[in-house]
Amino acid sequence: MTDLSNRRWYSGMLTQEDWWAVWLGVGFFFLSLFNLAGIDLVGWITYPTKWVLHPPEGGKGAVSHAFYALGKKYSVTAKGFYKGLGWWSVLWTYVVFTIATCIGAAFMRWNMKRFFTGWTIIYFLTIATWFVGHHAFIAANKINMKQYGLNFALSLGGGGSFILALIVGLVIGNFFKPFANYLSEAAKPEWYIKTAIVTLGVKLGYLPIKLAGFSHKLGKEAASLTFDLFVAGAAATVVAYLVFWPGVYVISRRLFKLPRKTAAVLGSGISICGVSAAVATGGAVRAKPVVSIMVSALVVVWAVIELVILPGFFTHVWPGTNDPLVAGAAMGMSVKTDGADAAAGELMDEFMRNKIESETDGAVIWPSGIITASAVMTKVWIDMFIGIWAFVLALVWVYKFERRKGERVPVSEVWHRFPKFVIGYFFCWFFLLALYFGPGQSGAAEAMPFLKTVKAGAVPIEKGMRKLFFMLTFMSLGIITDFKKLKEAQFGKMVWVYFVALFGFIIPVAIVIAYLFHHGMQIPNIAGFVK
Amino acid sequence: MKMELVIWHDGRNWVVKNERVTLAARTLDELDLEVERFLRAHGLVREGEMTEVFMTFDNSTIPQWIRQYSQHYFNRVLEVKG
Numbered sequence: 001m002t003d004l005s006n007r008r009w010y011s012g013m014l015t016q017e018d019w020w021a022v023w024l025g026v027g028f029f030f031l032s033l034f035n036l037a038g039i040d041l042v043g044w045i046t047y048p049t050k051w052v053l054h055p056p057e058g059g060k061g062a063v064s065h066a067f068y069a070l071g072k073k074y075s076v077t078a079k080g081f082y083k084g085l086g087w088w089s090v091l092w093t094y095v096v097f098t099i100a101t102c103i104g105a106a107f108m109r110w111n112m113k114r115f116f117t118g119w120t121i122i123y124f125l126t127i128a129t130w131f132v133g134h135h136a137f138i139a140a141n142k143i144n145m146k147q148y149g150l151n152f153a154l155s156l157g158g159g160g161s162f163i164l165a166l167i168v169g170l171v172i173g174n175f176f177k178p179f180a181n182y183l184s185e186a187a188k189p190e191w192y193i194k195t196a197i198v199t200l201g202v203k204l205g206y207l208p209i210k211l212a213g214f215s216h217k218l219g220k221e222a223a224s225l226t227f228d229l230f231v232a233g234a235a236a237t238v239v240a241y242l243v244f245w246p247g248v249y250v251i252s253r254r255l256f257k258l259p260r261k262t263a264a265v266l267g268s269g270i271s272i273c274g275v276s277a278a279v280a281t282g283g284a285v286r287a288k289p290v291v292s293i294m295v296s297a298l299v300v301v302w303a304v305i306e307l308v309i310l311p312g313f314f315t316h317v318w319p320g321t322n323d324p325l326v327a328g329a330a331m332g333m334s335v336k337t338d339g340a341d342a343a344a345g346e347l348m349d350e351f352m353r354n355k356i357e358s359e360t361d362g363a364v365i366w367p368s369g370i371i372t373a374s375a376v377m378t379k380v381w382i383d384m385f386i387g388i389w390a391f392v393l394a395l396v397w398v399y400k401f402e403r404r405k406g407e408r409v410p411v412s413e414v415w416h417r418f419p420k421f422v423i424g425y426f427f428c429w430f431f432l433l434a435l436y437f438g439p440g441q442s443g444a445a446e447a448m449p450f451l452k453t454v455k456a457g458a459v460p461i462e463k464g465m466r467k468l469f470f471m472l473t474f475m476s477l478g479i480i481t482d483f484k485k486l487k488e489a490q491f492g493k494m495v496w497v498y499f500v501a502l503f504g505f506i507i508p509v510a511i512v513i514a515y516l517f518h519h520g521m522q523i524p525n526i527a528g529f530v531k
Numbered sequence: 532m533k534m535e536l537v538i539w540h541d542g543r544n545w546v547v548k549n550e551r552v553t554l555a556a557r558t559l560d561e562l563d564l565e566v567e568r569f570l571r572a573h574g575l576v577r578e579g580e581m582t583e584v585f586m587t588f589d590n591s592t593i594p595q596w597i598r599q600y601s602q603h604y605f606n607r608v609l610e611v612k613g
Binding site for chain 2: 004276280289292402406412413
């Protein structure tokens, strides 16, 4: 069936995943705002907590409490109701998100039977790995392991669940290929991560509100830090564009003697933002779609390899907990798909926060999500620029290299390539900031009851929904990643161009640029305010 | 005057199509010539006027697994003078 979703500026609004990430993220965000009217419609969203089979007497970690509805802790109006849900919140979450994602899948004209069964399997596999990953041996650290009766714990925090989800997905994707193929209708890491990134906008907007609950000064610090990340991310991205693309193009042409169009598509894929850049550039230089498709297959596999290597490297080798936001920004510039980048940022967020807490014996505790935000911020800027970059490339190609009589590049190309989920991300962020600075009076004491109702709605979205969609992303990334593709002969030289360019050029340069723009930025310490 | 076409690559040729015509060629240059010939042969280009041909790429020809990463290949405009 013909798909002309980019015929008009609005024609893909109900048929593209990008837009459906906005509808899902913003839709649930609006539901959360009903809290302002005293109605809690999102407190059912499930969340795991650490557990052990035999909790010590008076300690924590009963399996019966391993999942709970977030409304139990945060709801202002329905705490009693949500307290009773417990494990049932897993089913509530399944039912509501199944309805929401199936509506999206129906509009996108996917195979509904395969999507529904695939989604159901992926959801419950995700919940199972989330549960196992929260065993206190994996998730606890040396500060809190005694509460669970343990003398040793891996200190992975929520990162253990992400790693497990990725491993389970990779096992399915590489050893049970017919099953992975069946699940592929619902294994959509980009849809899930874009939805998670929209809810990350809620996280960023909520951060000053949360810290204002600790102290007025911390709230202001958080608001100003998010603005700093916003500006530094933009600057770093522009610099990265100007250095990365020409560098990889020259490596491809001079060192590996690739044809001009292939070098351009590969240059964008490796240096800018992976598949979307490869496809955009392929279109811009009027290459046959097969070139972009081959590069895309490479990008997807290499991005997962980066996801496996970089969070541990940045946490334990360099820059470690001295410069966590340099690490985050470098991640955003190095990992070439939104899914793998945001997932790697989230994993590193867990690793770094647990490391600093353990290293300082609990004297330093960082709020979650800021390191993820630094990784996503540079990526979001990169995504936004790709439309402009592809437009410039198209102009150069159509009017200089391959000039055809009468051909014109429509300006609407910039819009068609604009990542729409970014609209949802900024909308949620700025909406909550407006509440914080407006009726929230920048966290003044008299506005705290109002901010508490905002919090009751925001937390299930920025914590429960966001983490769930991150988990779904890890699982789906694994399912659709087939490492055997790297061995396929037709890629030949391209695999090596990618390897040399990524590890010999992109990652080192990304680290330098991230250092220049993010060095010295500090994450607020909330140790004095949390239990 | 304006005309709309759907464009895709079938693995061998660039193809454009609407309810009136289907044209195919190995390269975009050849395809543009085919389109121009069709317009002139059917009197769709008037003396002294410009006919704008808007080509929308058919995204269904891009594998579905890639569409989650990028949902636009290209649209192009061809202007033919009468």
